[in-house]
Amino acid sequence: QKEVEQNSGPLSVPEGAIASLNCTYSDRVSQSFFWYRQYSGKSPELIMSIYSNGDKEDGRFTAQLNKASQYVSLLIRDSQPSDSATYLCAPWGWNTDKLIFGTGTRLQVFP
Amino acid sequence: DGGITQSPKYLFRKEGQNVTLSCEQNLNHDAMYWYRQDPGQGLRLIYYSQIVNDFQKGDIAEGYSVSREKKESFPLTVTSAQKNPTAFYLCASSIQGDGANVLTFGAGSRLTVL
Numbered sequence: 608q609k610e611v612e613q614n615s616g617p618l619s620v621p622e623g624a625i626a627s628l629n630c631t632y633s634d635r636v637s638q639s640f641f642w643y644r645q646y647s648g649k650s651p652e653l654i655m656s657i658y659s660n661g662d663k664e665d666g667r668f669t670a671q672l673n674k675a676s677q678y679v680s681l682l683i684r685d686s687q688p689s690d691s692a693t694y695l696c697a698p699w700g701w702n703t704d705k706l707i708f709g710t711g712t713r714l715q716v717f718p
Numbered sequence: 719d720g721g722i723t724q725s726p727k728y729l730f731r732k733e734g735q736n737v738t739l740s741c742e743q744n745l746n747h748d749a750m751y752w753y754r755q756d757p758g759q760g761l762r763l764i765y766y767s768q769i770v771n772d773f774q775k776g777d778i779a780e781g782y783s784v785s786r787e788k789k790e791s792f793p794l795t796v797t798s799a800q801k802n803p804t805a806f807y808l809c810a811s812s813i814q815g816d817g818a819n820v821l822t823f824g825a826g827s828r829l830t831v832l
Contacts, residue, residue, distance in 0.1 A: 650808055650823035695760060710759055
């Protein structure tokens with residue numbers, strides 16, 4: 608089993624819709640979870656971090672964490688074409704000193 | 719402005735040559751990392767360093783070497799032993815090396831073997 612699993616996509620949603628990106632992880636001691644956005648040919652940038660079970664909202668983005676199910680998701684409300692990018696999930700646990708990234712989900716928002 | 723500078727942005731290498739990718743940060747971060755990304759793939763960790771004069775192998779260190787003589791600098795050498803070096807290389811840093819801190823990435827270096 609991979610340490611971090613994401614559906615590679617592409618996930619296609621119409622402009623204005625909600626995009627739901629999912630990530631499962633195998634390390635039960637994972638404590639922190641990060642979502643990075645990467646535009647084609649560019650470097651990743653952090654968009655959300657979440658540390659506790661439940662939801663965390665930041666503008667149009669909501670991160671949801673369920674540690675019991677080892678599942679973290681990212682919702683993007685009112686999706687815009689500028690949201691078209693690859694979204695990388697990266698959990699971190701106390702038993703490691705480095706981030707392990709998922710392979711990412713490619714999101715396409717069409718007008 | 720604080721940030722991470724990677725150079726060169728594009729690099730072409732002939733087979734059998736060693737090349738060095740530069741990574742410099744002025745964020746006063748302790749930890750620095752090198753990742754490799756292949757088309758349609760996620761980021762794979764090559765080497766990381768949590769403190770000057772110390773570094774650890776990541777998941778795909780074979781064929782690569784690094785040094786950390788200064789806090790600001792973490793160059794990566796792609797040696798001729800790396801059989802498939804064509805990739806996008808990303809350097810990152812964080813305040814501390816415990817992973818709980820956010821990674822700041824450079825713009826990347828794209829290496830192509832001719």
